[in-house]
Structure formats: C-alpha cells, structure tokens
Amino acid sequence: MTQGVAKDFSHLYSDETKSRMPSQLKSIIHYFNDPNLIFLGGGLPMSDYFPWDNLTVESPLPPFSNGIGAKPSGDDADTCQIHITKNLEESQKGVDIPLSRSLQYGYSQGQPEITKFFKEHHSLIHDMKYENWDVLATIGNTGAWESVLRIFCNRGDTILAEQFAFSSSISAAEAQGVNVFPIPLDEHGIIPSKLETILDNWTEGAAKPKLLYTVPTGQNPTGSSLSFDRKEEIYRIAQKHDFIIIEDEPYYFLQMEKYEKDPANRVVKSYADHKEFIQNLEKSFVSIDTEGRVLRLDSLSKVLAPGTRFGWIVGAKDILARILSLQEMTIQAPAGFTQSIIAGTMNRWGQEGYLDWLIGLRHEYTKKRDCCIDALYKYLPQVDYIKINPPIAGMFFTVNIDASKHPEFATKYGSDPEKVEKAIFDRSIASGVLVVPGNWFKSQGQTTPPQPEASFKSEKPNEIFFRGTYAAVPLDKMTVGLHRFGDGLYEEFQLTK
Amino acid sequence: MTQGVAKDFSHLYSDETKSRMPSQLKSIIHYFNDPNLIFLGGGLPMSDYFPWDNLTVESPLPPFSNGIGAKPSGDDADTCQIHITKNLEESQKGVDIPLSRSLQYGYSQGQPEITKFFKEHHSLIHDMKYENWDVLATIGNTGAWESVLRIFCNRGDTILAEQFAFSSSISAAEAQGVNVFPIPLDEHGIIPSKLETILDNWTEGAAKPKLLYTVPTGQNPTGSSLSFDRKEEIYRIAQKHDFIIIEDEPYYFLQMEKYEKDPANRVVKSYADHKEFIQNLEKSFVSIDTEGRVLRLDSLSKVLAPGTRFGWIVGAKDILARILSLQEMTIQAPAGFTQSIIAGTMNRWGQEGYLDWLIGLRHEYTKKRDCCIDALYKYLPQVDYIKINPPIAGMFFTVNIDASKHPEFATKYGSDPEKVEKAIFDRSIASGVLVVPGNWFKSQGQTTPPQPEASFKSEKPNEIFFRGTYAAVPLDKMTVGLHRFGDGLYEEFQLTK
Numbered sequence: 001m002t003q004g005v006a007k008d009f010s011h012l013y014s015d016e017t018k019s020r021m022p023s024q025l026k027s028i029i030h031y032f033n034d035p036n037l038i039f040l041g042g043g044l045p046m047s048d049y050f051p052w053d054n055l056t057v058e059s060p061l062p063p064f065s066n067g068i069g070a071k072p073s074g075d076d077a078d079t080c081q082i083h084i085t086k087n088l089e090e091s092q093k094g095v096d097i098p099l100s101r102s103l104q105y106g107y108s109q110g111q112p113e114i115t116k117f118f119k120e121h122h123s124l125i126h127d128m129k130y131e132n133w134d135v136l137a138t139i140g141n142t143g144a145w146e147s148v149l150r151i152f153c154n155r156g157d158t159i160l161a162e163q164f165a166f167s168s169s170i171s172a173a174e175a176q177g178v179n180v181f182p183i184p185l186d187e188h189g190i191i192p193s194k195l196e197t198i199l200d201n202w203t204e205g206a207a208k209p210k211l212l213y214t215v216p217t218g219q220n221p222t223g224s225s226l227s228f229d230r231k232e233e234i235y236r237i238a239q240k241h242d243f244i245i246i247e248d249e250p251y252y253f254l255q256m257e258k259y260e261k262d263p264a265n266r267v268v269k270s271y272a273d274h275k276e277f278i279q280n281l282e283k284s285f286v287s288i289d290t291e292g293r294v295l296r297l298d299s300l301s302k303v304l305a306p307g308t309r310f311g312w313i314v315g316a317k318d319i320l321a322r323i324l325s326l327q328e329m330t331i332q333a334p335a336g337f338t339q340s341i342i343a344g345t346m347n348r349w350g351q352e353g354y355l356d357w358l359i360g361l362r363h364e365y366t367k368k369r370d371c372c373i374d375a376l377y378k379y380l381p382q383v384d385y386i387k388i389n390p391p392i393a394g395m396f397f398t399v400n401i402d403a404s405k406h407p408e409f410a411t412k413y414g415s416d417p418e419k420v421e422k423a424i425f426d427r428s429i430a431s432g433v434l435v436v437p438g439n440w441f442k443s444q445g446q447t448t449p450p451q452p453e454a455s456f457k458s459e460k461p462n463e464i465f466f467r468g469t470y471a472a473v474p475l476d477k478m479t480v481g482l483h484r485f486g487d488g489l490y491e492e493f494q495l496t497k
Numbered sequence: 498m499t500q501g502v503a504k505d506f507s508h509l510y511s512d513e514t515k516s517r518m519p520s521q522l523k524s525i526i527h528y529f530n531d532p533n534l535i536f537l538g539g540g541l542p543m544s545d546y547f548p549w550d551n552l553t554v555e556s557p558l559p560p561f562s563n564g565i566g567a568k569p570s571g572d573d574a575d576t577c578q579i580h581i582t583k584n585l586e587e588s589q590k591g592v593d594i595p596l597s598r599s600l601q602y603g604y605s606q607g608q609p610e611i612t613k614f615f616k617e618h619h620s621l622i623h624d625m626k627y628e629n630w631d632v633l634a635t636i637g638n639t640g641a642w643e644s645v646l647r648i649f650c651n652r653g654d655t656i657l658a659e660q661f662a663f664s665s666s667i668s669a670a671e672a673q674g675v676n677v678f679p680i681p682l683d684e685h686g687i688i689p690s691k692l693e694t695i696l697d698n699w700t701e702g703a704a705k706p707k708l709l710y711t712v713p714t715g716q717n718p719t720g721s722s723l724s725f726d727r728k729e730e731i732y733r734i735a736q737k738h739d740f741i742i743i744e745d746e747p748y749y750f751l752q753m754e755k756y757e758k759d760p761a762n763r764v765v766k767s768y769a770d771h772k773e774f775i776q777n778l779e780k781s782f783v784s785i786d787t788e789g790r791v792l793r794l795d796s797l798s799k800v801l802a803p804g805t806r807f808g809w810i811v812g813a814k815d816i817l818a819r820i821l822s823l824q825e826m827t828i829q830a831p832a833g834f835t836q837s838i839i840a841g842t843m844n845r846w847g848q849e850g851y852l853d854w855l856i857g858l859r860h861e862y863t864k865k866r867d868c869c870i871d872a873l874y875k876y877l878p879q880v881d882y883i884k885i886n887p888p889i890a891g892m893f894f895t896v897n898i899d900a901s902k903h904p905e906f907a908t909k910y911g912s913d914p915e916k917v918e919k920a921i922f923d924r925s926i927a928s929g930v931l932v933v934p935g936n937w938f939k940s941q942g943q944t945t946p947p948q949p950e951a952s953f954k955s956e957k958p959n960e961i962f963f964r965g966t967y968a969a970v971p972l973d974k975m976t977v978g979l980h981r982f983g984d985g986l987y988e989e990f991q992l993t994k
Contacts, residue, residue, distance in 0.1 A: 142826060336802070
C-alpha cells in the first residue's frame with residue numbers, strides 16, 4: 001500500500017556529503033554499451049583479457065527437503081548447477097550476469113539482475129508506504145553503516161544507539177568523532193518512553209541527534225527483539241525530534257517461536273504457504289515509514305555467507321543517491337564473482353525458493369537455540385542471581401549475573417563488577433570456552449555527548465552479562481562448551497552442584 | 498637489499514586515525530580455529546549453511562603461447578581447472594582457500610594464500626630497502642586511496658597531486674574537505690624543480706601538505722610516465738618537506754617500448770628470461786624508500802579484471818595496521834569468492850606464470866597503442882597546433898590542441914578555450930566516438946589551498962586536450978572511432994584534407 005513520497009532530509013547531511021560533487025567521468029560509463037558509439041572514454045580493459053573463461057558453482061535446490069545443511073547429491077532433482085561464461089546463452093539473459101559485465105567496471109548501484117531480485121524480495125516482505133524508494137547494493141552492513149555515518153555526520157555530531165550495541169558499529173562512529181548517546185533497552189529492545197524523555201529534555205541549544213542506530217531483531221549483543229508497538233512509538237519520536245532511523249537487520253530472518261522449556265510443548269512451526277511465513281515475521285521500521293526517514297540495512301552475511309560481502313540498503317532514492325556517490329569513491333561496486341554467483345543462484349531458486357531457504361534456516365536456528373538454552377538450564381547454577389535469557393531471534397543468548405552476589409565481591413574484587421566479569425572470562429578461556437563480556441558492548445564511548453547529564457546510569461550497576469552464540473559450532477560441541485561455562489560459574493561463585 | 502627500518506609517521510595521522518581504538522571483539526576471532534577452545538564468541542554462521550558446495554573456474558595456463566586473449570581449449574596442456582570445495586583435499590593446502598574459510602568472517606588483512614603470493618611477487622619486482630614492510634589486501638586502488646586519505650587527512654589539510662589527475666581521486670579528497678594543490682607535469686611526469694620551489698615557498702605558518710598523490714606509470718589522464726631520476730628527486734623533496742608519497746600504480750605492468758612511427762623500426766620485445774623483463778621495468782618509488790614514507794597501491798583491475806575488486810597496499814607495517822583498523826569497519830575483507838578464485842589461479846600459474854601473463858599483456862597493449870597512434874597520425878589534421886602524444890605506458894593517449902588557433906576562437910567562442918573543448922566533445926559524441934575533455938581532470942578543485950598564490954597558472958592557457966584510450970575496444974573499432982574524431986577536428990577547425 002504505497003501512498004506518500006519521501007521528504008527531503010538534506011538538512012541532516014554532513015559537510016562531506018554536501019561537498020561531494022557528482023563525477024563527470026562516471027557519467028560517461030553509460031555510453032560503454034551504446035552500439036552507435038565507439039567508447040574511447042575510460043580505462044576499461046577488454047573482457048578478452050579477463051583470464052577466467054567460465055565459472056561453475058553447485059548449490060542445493062529448493063525446497064531443500066533434507067534441510068539447508070544437506071550437501072547437494074549431484075542429482076538434477078536437488079542440485080542446482082550454475083554455469084556462467086563471459087557471454088551468455090540467450091536463455092540465461094535476465095537470469096545470469098555474464099563475466100564480461102560482472103568483472104568489468106560499471107553498475108556501481110549493483111547489477112540489474114541482482115538488485116531486481118532483492119527489490120522484489122523486499123516488496124514481498126515489507127509493505128512500503130511511499131513511492132520513491134529503491135535498493136542499493138553494498139558490501140554488507142558493516143561498510144553500509146560506516147558510509148551512512150559519513151553521509152549524515154560531522155565530527156561533533158551525536159547519534160543514538162542501544163545502551164549495549166555491536167562494538168564495531170559504535171567504534172566506527174567514535175572514530176569519526178561522532179558522539180554516541182546510549183538509550184536504555186530491555187528484553188523487548190529500546191524503551192520508547194525513556195527515549196522520548198531523553199530527547200524532550202535535550203540540553204537547549206545543543207545539536208540534536210541525527211540518527212538512531214538500532215538492530216531491532218535479535219539485537220547484538222543482548223539478543224532482544226523490538227516489538228512492533230515500540231517501533232511505532234519510536235518512529236513517532238523520530239518524527240517529533242527529526243532524526244533518521246537506521247535499522248541494521250542482518251538477523252531479521254532468524255526469527256523463531258518463543259523458547260519452551262518443556263520439549264513436549266515445542267512445535268516445529270510449519271507454514272501453510274509462504275504468505276503465512278511472511279505474516280509471521282515482525283513488521284519492520286521501513287514498513288512503517290511514510291516519509292523516507294528509515295534506512296534499512298540488509299545483508300546476506302547471516303543467511304547465505306559472510307564472505308559474499310554483499311548486502312543492500314533500502315530507503316529513499318535521494319539518500320541512496322548520496323550513498324552511491326560515496327560508494328563510487330570507495331568500493332565502486334560489490335565484487336563481480338559475488339554478483340554473478342548470487343544472481344545465478346537466486347534467479348534459479350526464485351523468490352519462492354529463497355523463502356524456502358529462509359524457512360529452513362529458521363528451523364535450523366530454532367533447533368540450535370533450543371539445544372543451547374536447554375544446556376544453559378542444565379549446566380548453569382540454578383541461583384536467582386544468574387539469569388538466562390532465551391532469545392526469540394538472532395544468533396545470541398545472554399546470561400546476566402549480579403556480580404555483588406559473588407562471595408568475594410568486596411574482598412577480592414573491591415566491589416568492582418567488571419573485575420568479576422574479567423575473572424569469569426579468564427576462567428572460561430582457561431577451561432576452553434569463549435563467551436564475550438557484556439561490557440565490551442557498552443555504547444557509552446570515549447567521546448562526550450553535548451550534555452553533562454548524558455552519561456548513562458545503569459539501573460543495576462552490579463549486573464554484568466555474557467554474550468554467547470549458538471551459531472558458530474555444531475550442537476554437540478556447543479553443549480560441551482556450555483558445560484564448561486557452567487562449571488566455571490560453579491567454581492567462581494564457590495557453589496556446589 | 499633490505500637495510501633500514503621504517504620511521505614513525507604517526508605525527509601525520511588524522512584525528513580520526515588517532516581516535517580509532519583497536520576492537521576487542523575483532524581480537525577474539527583468532528580463537529575461532531583454536532582446536533582446544535569452543536568458540537561461542539561471535540556470530541559466525543556454520544559453513545554447513547553456506548549454500549555453495551563447490552566452485553570451479555577455468556583459466557588459460559602459462560606460458561599463454563597463443564596470447565593472453567586466447568580461450569582455453571579445454572586440453573590439459575593449456576587449460577587450468579580450479580575446483581574449490583568447502584573443505585580441501587590435502588594436496589590443495591597452501592594453494593587454495595577452502596570456501597568454508599573464504600566465505601566466513603576473518604582474515605581482514607587478506608587470506609594467507611593470497612597475500613603470500615603477492616608479497617613474493619612484490620619482492621621479485623621491487624628491491625625493498627627496509628625491513629618492516631608488508632602487504633595488505635584491499636578492494637582495489639579507488640577504495641585504498643580513499644582510506645589512505647582518511648588515515649592522514651583532517652578537513653582543511655592539503656595534499657599535492659599532478660596538475661591533471663584522475664578525477665575520482667581528486668573528488669575523494671575534496672569531499673573530505675582536503676585541499677588539492679596541483680603540481681605541474683610534462684611528458685615525464687611531475688617536474689621536481691617546480692615541486693621544490695612550491696614547497697620552499699610555502700606560506701609561512703600554513704600547514705604543509707601531508708601527501709603527494711601520483712600515478713607514476715601511464716599517468717591518468719595524461720599518459721605520461723615519471724622517470725626514475727625524477728622519482729629520486731621527488732623522494733628527496735618528500736624527506737625535506739616531510740610528506741608521504743602515495744604511488745597509485747594500476748598501469749605499472751602496461752609499460753611498453755617507445756612508439757616508432759615507422760613500422761619497420763618496431764621490434765616485438767622478447768626477453769631472454771623473466772629477470773630481463775623485470776630489469777626492463779621502471780623502478781618504483783617504494784623501491785627507493787628507506788624509511789617507510791611511500792605507500793604503493795597495486796591492483797588487479799587492469800591486469801586481470803576490474804570486477805575482482807582486489808588489490809593490495811605495500812608499505813610500512815605501522816601504517817598498514819592503521820589502514821587495516823579502518824578496513825575492519827568498512828570492507829571487512831575482500832570478497833571470499835574473489836579470494837578463492839585468485840589464490841587458486843595464481844598458485845597454479847606460479848610466480849613465473851604470472852610474469853608470463855604480464856609479458857603477454859605488455860605485448861597486447863603495445864600492439865593496441867601502436868595501432869592507435871598510427872590511426873591518430875593518419876586521421877587527425879597534420880597541423881602544428883594539434884599535437885599527438887604517444888605514451889610509453891598505460892591505457893591512455895592525449896591529443897593537445899591550441900584552441901586559440903580555432904578560426905572562430907574570438908568570435909564564436911569568446912576566446913574561451915573551454916568552449917572550444919566543449920564543442921569538439923559534443924561533435925565527437927554526435928559523430929559516434931567518445932573521448933574525454935582534459936579539463937575534467939584539473940586537480941585544482943573547489944577547495945582553497947592555504948595560500949592565495951596557490952592557484953595553478955597554466956603556462957599555455959589556451960591549450961586544451963582530450964584523453965582517449967586504446968584499452969576498451971578492439972583494433973578495428975578503435976580505428977573507426979579515431980577516424981570519426983579526426984573528421985570532427987577537420988570540420989571544427991574548418992580544415993580540408
């Protein structure tokens with residue numbers, strides 16, 4: 001149900017964005033494929049000299065009945081052979097990207113065969129509310145976020161972020177001299193009332209925050225997921241206080257049913273059809289957006305593979321054009337092999353096939369999440385100051401611990417919860433398991449937001465937490481790891497089983 | 498002949514570089530492959546869920562006896578089959594990068610199988626003069642240059658660049674608020690005496706330039722190449738005035754013999770061995786460098802294919818570490834498919850085979866250059882105010898024109914050479930050929946260097962030029978294009994054949 005058009009947000013652009021001029025030279029590349037014109041304009045090597053004559057990849061085929069982790073058998077029925085040459089057969093047109101094009105300069109916005117696919121995919125999932133939106137190819141959300149920061153922020157500007165946030169995203173802002181102002185969150189994500197209070201009481205005369213950076217689904221590191229009513233509230237606050245919302249959504253398709261402690265109550269969720277699957281997904285910020293105030297960062301890193309280095313941004317065309325101008329000076333375009341392989345795979349799987357993959361992925365991660373939380377309940381001390389948080393999306397679980405309950409909190413650790421955290425971390429490493437201390441993710445950074453009362457005050461100053469993942473290792477190994485982590489906590493807190 | 502160690506250049510770093518903190522989270526990824534540790538640390542999806550089971554590419558095999566443009570026949574003798582799976586056969590270790598690793602997070606500095614190859618390659622070509630240098634993988638020189646600017650420059654800083662320079666490189670600086678100060682060049686590149694005079698007379702108290710950006714070989718757009726004695730002079734001036742030299746060298750291996758007008762005098766250069774080929778290459782800035790003051794940007798874009806989006810920087814380890822910290826927040830790493838394919842190809846070709854490829858490339862471009870310059874002499878008006886400049890390297894030729902010799906220079910064009918330039922450009926497009934106006938490449942930008950006398954004064958104010966390339970199209974098409982360009986000049990200048 002598209003209705004409005006995107007508003008102009010150029011008043012929020014950085015000095016850099018305002019001073020970046022469109023490249024005359026880039027403008028001529030469009031002549032390259034003009035049959036009436038002989039192009040002596042740019043240093044484009046002839047594809048005859050590309051040393052790769054052809055490329056073949058094998059992937060499994062939808063509906064992935066043996067699970068998404070199953071190897072293709074080689075049979076036509078479940079194996080997809082993608083064979084790409086420098087110049088395509090007629091039948092491959094619109095499906096594949098020939099190597100002569102993907103390995104050449106050009107198409108900085110992404111090759112059409114791939115942006116078309118993901119634009120259609122986006123339209124299936126998100127009900128856009130304004131006309132002039134588009135999809136821009138990126139090399140993944142890390143780079144996309146760093147670019148978005150440069151589009152909007154000058155040194156000294158301020159952005160909002162969840163109280164605990166992906167440390168690389170925060171570091172990127174801080175290195176650019178951008179202040180990060182932390183917003184309290186709970187297991188349902190950012191707390192809108194707290195966000196509004198902070199902004200309503202923003203120091204008079206101090207520059208208002210330009211961006212809110214959020215990972216709404218399976219938040220990294222807390223594993224929390226932002227409920228839809230909160231998204232609507234936050235969007236209203238964004239309009240009131242005129243900031244842009246950046247929704248960084250690598251884990252969007254890793255949504256799951258709620259964890260059930262009793263295996264008897266667990267259902268393997270199956271869907272009557274893809275429509276039902278889609279209806280069960282959380283509504284996104286971008287689908288609320290009526291004025292082009294949201295940029296959605298999507299990525300293949302968690303759903304296909306991180307090394308694809310491929311993602312896309314969905315947002316208003318005007319803003320995407322500014323990001324493209326920056327990307328033309330940085331990445332130029334996602335790698336050609338990647339684009340040929342992804343377009344070839346996706347256009348053979350089709351939209352329905354890709355949804356099959358995502359459904360399969362959801363099943364796999366639900367299984368892993370359940371096994372992980374089961375093991376935590378089994379191996380961690382059952383005491384009221386150690387709290388297990390089963391997530392409903394993403395790759396991460398957290399365990400919160402009241403450090404003040406440590407028998408030697410005052411004596412050995414000088415009542416410093418971070419010292420307890422460090423001791424648990426070191427003990428875990430020594431016993432052969434790695435989980436990450438929560439304070440590594442504090443978004444209150446080294447820079448100083450433009451108001452003295454801005455320092456984030458935790459309501460539970462002695463609470464520490466650890467972030468673990470059920471993504472990285474197989475079930476058996478994970479269980480052993482969590483057993484080690486649990487044993488470490490028993491020892492550290494001098495508990496007996 | 499390595500002797501010294503790199504000096505500390507941290508006084509030249511930008512505020513951004515100084516405030517970028519090492520990421521704790523990135524530090525733990527090294528535990529991922531530790532067999533004694535169960536890694537629940539990061540959101541790394543299991544490679545079981547990467548949908549590509551295997552990948553195969555075909556390339557020709559050294560010594561490329563049929564030329565580098567020949568298709569592999571499929572015979573074992575001249576066809577190289579590279580088959581890469583998620584997990585490798587024992588025999589592939591050290592040669593190939595398994596998909597389970599290349600498609601995963603990690604190895605931001607480049608996968609070892611690929612950086613090792615290009616470090617060895619670099620050592621064969623460039624005789625390094627200090628110990629602590631290294632190779633850092635990039636996504637090509639455009640992005641590498643943009644990153645290098647961020648490592649060193651704050652808004653308001655100044656850099657030096659050739660009077661005419663690749664417009665994207667200049668725009669990248671200007672968007673960052675960095676002033677670009679143009680240095681005069683002739684057919685042998687930057688004129689050292691002029692560079693020294695400019696710097697010796699730099700406005701007192703004004704911040705000195707931090708970087709010199711140069712394309713020494715087959716300069717873009719002028720096609721000029723910097724002679725070795727000039728490089729030595731410029732390096733001495735860099736030491737005297739404490740700036741870093743960035744040598745952007747995508748065209749380095751497109752060096753050729755001097756153009757001979759009489760085909761009878763042309764020799765197809767053959768080499769007794771690879772050593773002789775290497776000895777015939779111009780010495781680089783980085784091979785003069787005794788103190789880590791040079792960063793060399795190398796790229797596969799012009800020698801293999803632009804869409805690989807792969808290159809590398811050679812320089813002092815300390816500076817590379819800073820660039821890596823930035824890259825971890827932007828590109829993360831070059832794309833995995835690219836790295837698996839390039840490592841697989843290069844490690845099968847071997848160092849000698851790659852040199853065979855580069856020799857073959859030199860032959861191809863020499864042939865194209867000769868055909869191009871022949872056509873220019875044949876089709877362009879033979880008048881003393883139209884000057885053809887045959888290059889000795891790279892992809893570009895230029896044609897310089899004294900616009901004041903246009904019969905209607907004063908009347909129709911108001912004595913404005915840029916209007917003549919525009920008229921020739923429009924006429925060329927209309928007649929079906931695209932060459933690029935020289936003024937698109939003026940490095941004197943919109944920003945104002947910190948001295949009033951800094952505006953670059955051309956010694957030939959009425960001279961315009963066009964940049965063309967012999968790279969992008971086959972010989973027959975190129976000849977037709979140059980014929981059209983020549984006819985346009987005859988008409989524009991009202992000359993008769």
